[in-house]
Amino acid sequence: MPELPEVETIATSLGPQLVGRRIKAIEKLDWEKMVEAPDLASFQQLLPGRTVLAVYRRAKWLLCTLDEAWTLALHLRMTGSVSVNDATFLPDKHTHLVLSLDNGQNFFFRDIRKFGKVKLLDEIGLTKLNASFGPEPLGPTFNPAYLVTQLVRRRGTLKPLLLNQKLVAGLGNIYVDEALWLAEIHPLRLANSLVEAEITQLYTAICAVLRQAIAQKGTTLRDYRYGNGQMGENQKQLAVYQQTGKPCSRCETLIERLVVAQRATHLCPTCQKAPNGKISPLPATL
DNA sequence: CATTACCTGCAA
């Protein structure tokens, strides 16, 4: 579910609820496979007693800086959500991790599909996690020049590359489709076929869709919530994602759905001209 | 590069 804007929104709302709190105990942990590191016994031994110093996001990871140089890292994957609740609120069957806090509240990690992951990282683990991702798209090292150097030397289809967290961190299926529509670029274009002007346009579009989505507190399609169960608003702004059959807001052509890299992909076939050799000849205007 | 696996719930 959550991509960069959703995890960013969650981190922002979670910070005031967690920073300064001490974790008293692990009250529930009934899906042990979600603990990726360290081993389960160490996780259970090390976490109680830690104090939360900061909450932030890197890529799609939600990171809680703890004392003694530990970091609690959570990945929500498709259906994960977190919340902080009064002690009277009991976890349901999908809530697989509950941490009691020193103010009497409980931190919940709920995940219907059980794809979510939690790790307790030392400084080396955190460094390795950071190194496994490309630049933050809204940070200083992601810029048109970087995108040019990355795309010109890569073969392969554009959309899967944009989903690759090593190229740029935090994009997922929603925002890749939205950015490609905004940039008027077809998802099946080969990465090394883009000219510089298109790459600059793509860069601008990626930043724009992410900034708008953050301003809208994320896209709630089904499960995503932030804060006290609130829904995002960005689903009202989607141009193509899950808009199959509706008219394009730029040209009125009906939005189409296809499958690219095994992922549902939405586009305007008029605005986003078909790539050479894949669907139809590339118009000379490109 | 494509396919499969990991899981559950929901809509068609």
Place this chain on the structure above:
DNA sequence: TTGCAGGTAATG
């Protein structure tokens, strides 16, 4: 009943 879902790792 089938297909589909915001993600990613593992496997041919």
